[in-house]
Amino acid sequence: MKLLLEHAHVEGIRYYDTYRKHGGYRSVEKAFKMTPEEIVEEVKKSGLRGRGGAGFPTGMKWSFLAKPEGVPRHLVCNADESEPGTFKDRYLMEFIPHLLVEGLIVSSFALGSNATYIYIRGEYAWIVDILEQAIAEARNNGWLGKNILGTGFDCEIYVQRGGGAYICGEETALIESLEGKRGNPRIKPPFPAIQGVWMRPTVVNNVETLAAVVPIINMGGDEYAKIGVGRSTGTKLLSVCGNVKKPGIYEIDMTQSVEEFIFSDEYCGGIANGKKLKACIPGGSSVPILPANLLLKTAKGETRTMSYESLSDGGFATGSMMGSGGFIVFDEDQCVVRHTMTLARFYNHESCGQCSPCREGTGWMYKILKNIEYGKGKMSDIDLLWDIQRKIEGNTICPLGDAAAWPVAAAIRHFRDEFEWHVLNPEESQKRNYGLAHYADPIHIPATA
Amino acid sequence: MSEQQNFKVTIDNITIEVPAGTTILNAARMIGGEVTPPAMCYYSKLEGSGGKCRTCLVEVSKGSEKDPRPMPKLVASCRTTVMDGMEVKNITSEKVLDARKGVVEMLLINHPLDCPICDQAGECHLQDLSYEHGASGTRYEFDRRTFEKEDIGDYISLHMTRCILCYRCVYTADQLTNKREHGILDRGDHAEISTLLGKSLDNEFIGNVIDVCPVGALTDKTFRFKNRVWFTKPVDAHRDCPTCSGKVRLWMRGDEVFRVTARKDKWGEVEEWICNDCRFHKKETKDWVIEGPSKIDRHSVISQGHYVNTEKPHVLIDKVIGKQPKLLLDIHKVSDVNRRDVDLSKIEGPAHSDDFKKNQ
Numbered sequence: 001m002k003l004l005l006e007h008a009h010v011e012g013i014r015y016y017d018t019y020r021k022h023g024g025y026r027s028v029e030k031a032f033k034m035t036p037e038e039i040v041e042e043v044k045k046s047g048l049r050g051r052g053g054a055g056f057p058t059g060m061k062w063s064f065l066a067k068p069e070g071v072p073r074h075l076v077c078n079a080d081e082s083e084p085g086t087f088k089d090r091y092l093m094e095f096i097p098h099l100l101v102e103g104l105i106v107s108s109f110a111l112g113s114n115a116t117y118i119y120i121r122g123e124y125a126w127i128v129d130i131l132e133q134a135i136a137e138a139r140n141n142g143w144l145g146k147n148i149l150g151t152g153f154d155c156e157i158y159v160q161r162g163g164g165a166y167i168c169g170e171e172t173a174l175i176e177s178l179e180g181k182r183g184n185p186r187i188k189p190p191f192p193a194i195q196g197v198w199m200r201p202t203v204v205n206n207v208e209t210l211a212a213v214v215p216i217i218n219m220g221g222d223e224y225a226k227i228g229v230g231r232s233t234g235t236k237l238l239s240v241c242g243n244v245k246k247p248g249i250y251e252i253d254m255t256q257s258v259e260e261f262i263f264s265d266e267y268c269g270g271i272a273n274g275k276k277l278k279a280c281i282p283g284g285s286s287v288p289i290l291p292a293n294l295l296l297k298t299a300k301g302e303t304r305t306m307s308y309e310s311l312s313d314g315g316f317a318t319g320s321m322m323g324s325g326g327f328i329v330f331d332e333d334q335c336v337v338r339h340t341m342t343l344a345r346f347y348n349h350e351s352c353g354q355c356s357p358c359r360e361g362t363g364w365m366y367k368i369l370k371n372i373e374y375g376k377g378k379m380s381d382i383d384l385l386w387d388i389q390r391k392i393e394g395n396t397i398c399p400l401g402d403a404a405a406w407p408v409a410a411a412i413r414h415f416r417d418e419f420e421w422h423v424l425n426p427e428e429s430q431k432r433n434y435g436l437a438h439y440a441d442p443i444h445i446p447a448t449a
Numbered sequence: 450m451s452e453q454q455n456f457k458v459t460i461d462n463i464t465i466e467v468p469a470g471t472t473i474l475n476a477a478r479m480i481g482g483e484v485t486p487p488a489m490c491y492y493s494k495l496e497g498s499g500g501k502c503r504t505c506l507v508e509v510s511k512g513s514e515k516d517p518r519p520m521p522k523l524v525a526s527c528r529t530t531v532m533d534g535m536e537v538k539n540i541t542s543e544k545v546l547d548a549r550k551g552v553v554e555m556l557l558i559n560h561p562l563d564c565p566i567c568d569q570a571g572e573c574h575l576q577d578l579s580y581e582h583g584a585s586g587t588r589y590e591f592d593r594r595t596f597e598k599e600d601i602g603d604y605i606s607l608h609m610t611r612c613i614l615c616y617r618c619v620y621t622a623d624q625l626t627n628k629r630e631h632g633i634l635d636r637g638d639h640a641e642i643s644t645l646l647g648k649s650l651d652n653e654f655i656g657n658v659i660d661v662c663p664v665g666a667l668t669d670k671t672f673r674f675k676n677r678v679w680f681t682k683p684v685d686a687h688r689d690c691p692t693c694s695g696k697v698r699l700w701m702r703g704d705e706v707f708r709v710t711a712r713k714d715k716w717g718e719v720e721e722w723i724c725n726d727c728r729f730h731k732k733e734t735k736d737w738v739i740e741g742p743s744k745i746d747r748h749s750v751i752s753q754g755h756y757v758n759t760e761k762p763h764v765l766i767d768k769v770i771g772k773q774p775k776l777l778l779d780i781h782k783v784s785d786v787n788r789r790d791v792d793l794s795k796i797e798g799p800a801h802s803d804d805f806k807k808n809q
């Protein structure tokens with residue numbers, strides 16, 4: 001089932017004429033015949049959940065937008081995409097930029113935003129040009145500017161490049177950065193829906209979320225909601241990387257089992273080089289890692305599927321999250337300790353440094369993990385790590401603290417023996433990997449809470 | 450306009466009525482005593498401050514009368530406003546005490562602990578915090594963070610290793626001067642206070658950053674290593690100043706003025722900002738009209754030796770736990786040095802342990 005990537009491989013789809021020929025901008029025509037409230041209602045009916053990571057219902061977010069008299073409102077597209085393992089927005093923007101522009105026009109109309117911003121990750125420099133060209137084409141064809149299609153609605157889309165900080169993907173840090181300030185997350189409340197960019201009511205949505213508005217308007221919210229399963233409606237883009245035969249971007253309707261997704265030729269094509277599946281992070285670096293046995297089946301022994309609900313089945317004790325859709329697969333040759341250390345280094349480097357637990361705790365965890373990885377760890381370090389992540393989680397301003405704590409917690413929770421092996425075999429651990437151990441065995445529920 | 454609305458909030462079993470819009474921290478300050486969470490970054494006089502250090506985290510066990518659900522996470526009391534019927538747990542919550550201990554540990558792992566050579570010692574909020582909430586040892590086994598030393602001018606010394614990144618000095622410069630010349634560069638645990646290209650800070654109100662800094666990161670260069678604060682005597686004084694209110698606190702030894710600061714309230718916050726001229730250039734008694742000894746919290750080490758005008762701490766523990774705690778020992782009864790009848794300020798020259806014996 002393809003909604004977003006339906007025409008992704010059409011030659012020249014990056015350009016306006018081809019895009020328009022394949023049904024592009026129909027949703028704008030349709031939307032302009034509706035009232036903004038009706039559009040919000042359709043998005044609500046679609047059951048669309050934010051694709052940026054938290055999975056918050058988009059229609060609901062839109063209906064929270066404050067509408068004080070005489071105060072401009074803004075829509076901001078979060079294209080900062082910096083989560084390790086996540087590269088789906090890049091694909092959308094690079095190959096079908098007009099889909100995003102189209103979604104932005106409809107959404108801006110629904111929310112009453114006359115100045116809409118795309119805040120794009122600094123490293124995506126070449127995509128800025130692609131987007132700006134698409135915006136220029138859209139304007140030249142009357143889809144942007146003053147009094148669009150004679151509706152009286154004015155809209156401009158501006159592309160703002162970030163400076164390359166992961167934290168600027170957090171919506172309030174993004175807003176600060178967009179305003180030209182240091183990208184520190186704000187303390188909430190007030191939420192952006194009340195006071196966002198320049199203290200004006202603002203909606204921040206992910207690229208994929210806003211692109212999904214196009215098929216929702218085209219087919220109607222009810223029809224869109226029929227795709228998918230349960231509260232996981234529509235289609236979701238996944239960026240797959242790691243030891244699979246066919247890494248890349250996949251659009252799925254979330255009904256597949258995880259096993260089918262990894263092993264069938266239609267999707268990842270199985271583990272590369274004839275190796276075995278060891279573990280997987282299903283939703284970007286921030287979400288808990290799962291060993292193979294808990295990945296394919298839930299703790300209750302049911303088949304795990306690629307939906308929001310099923311991936312999080314069992315909570316953090318035995319489940320994970322859909323997150324931002326960065327699907328990272330590990331084969332038997334990968335070392336969980338080393339991988340956890342890499343992530344800890346990332347979060348240490350990317351913490352904005354405002355709040356003490358995240359600023360200090362991320363660095364501390366990285367240093368301990370480095371010791372363990374390089375054969376200098378102690379048994380007590382594992383418990384210390386556990387305690388540090390616990391002191392960070394939930395006690396910080398923004399979710400980066402949690403995102404730094406969860407991978408460490410999950411690694412210890414499910415792969416404690418691998419950490420212990422590193423401590424007990426400092427020399428051997430420098431030469432070879434721990435391997436598969438029991439991670440592909442029948443499910444065992446870990447003892448650590 | 451509707452009439453000012455009052456909200457009822459219960460903090461650690463003590464109920465108080467406060468105006469709508471009051472934060473949990475300020476409501477707790479109105480109650481006073483032990484139920485007040487420690488605040489390392491919030492500063493009531495600085496708009497936008499708070500929320501960062503996380504020492505003031507509290508548990509909201511009941512959201513409000515209307516929506517009694519507890520809040521899922523601990524919240525920063527300095528940035529969370531009370532709701533009618535809210536119930537808050539501070540020292541009665543294990544979760545809070547545990548989290549706070551964690552925060553204190555985080556603040557200390559990279560702190561140099563150079564108190565013996567730090568001018569802030571004796572009036573340092575991090576010292577107080579660690580004393581009350583910290584552990585006795587460290588679990589941190591790595592080198593502490595260091596920074597390249599930066600000279601920020603003739604009046605203020607910057608010791609970046611001691612900074613806890615509370616951002617107070619940044620807000621101060623934003624709100625008191627028309628052009629901020631220092632700020633926080635870089636991010637995460639390598640973030641640092643710095644000026645652009647080693648510029649010196651010389652705005653006429655910039656000296657106030659010294660007073661707002663909770664630690665010894667920003668100290669008075671003109672007082673550098675001159676004396677320990679607890680050997681000097683705080684005296685309130687004023688002068689006719691064309692720039693500021695001229696209401697200051699002099700830190701004296703005999704007739705000598707060692708240091709001039711703003712007056713601080715019982716939460717350690719500046720009452721009225723003062724200008725650089727008063728702070729750095731008026732160091733003679735004749736510059737000032739002396740009002741009398743400052744009020745000092747009896748808990749403070751500064752009260753050591755001169756009990757004149759000390760304030761009795763506000764003890765509420767009996768109300769919080771619902772009974773009188775058993776007092777094992779009153780240090781004031783047995784200590785050789787903490788004696789009410791000895792006023793250090795009356796002693797000529799540096800104090801000596803003999804001074805206490807002599808008076809017996």
Ligand SMILES: Cc1cc2nc3c(=O)[nH]c(=O)nc-3n(C[C@H](O)[C@H](O)[C@H](O)COP(=O)(O)O)c2cc1C
Pocket residue numbers: 049050051052053054055056058061078079080081082083166167168169170171172204205206207209210398399400403
């Ligand atoms: C540290 C951090 C980084 C984030 N990075 C991104 C990002 O790169 N892209 C994104 O869309 N959302 C990111 N988010 C989530 C945003 O804060 C926000 O929830 C999202 O943009 C909302 O859009 P949605 O409702 O469409 O998902 C990040 C959040 C955090 C805490």
Ligand code: SF4
Pocket residue numbers: 167184185350351352353354355356358359396397398399400401402
């Ligand atoms: S949790 Fe980390 S990244 Fe988020 S505000 Fe605090 S220090 Fe900054």
Ligand code: SF4
Pocket residue numbers: 611612613614615616617618619642658661662663664666667
């Ligand atoms: S220098 Fe002092 S006031 Fe400024 S951020 Fe550091 S600790 Fe806070």
Ligand code: FES
Pocket residue numbers: 487488489490491499500501502503504505506525526527528
């Ligand atoms: S005083 Fe509240 S977070 Fe620092």
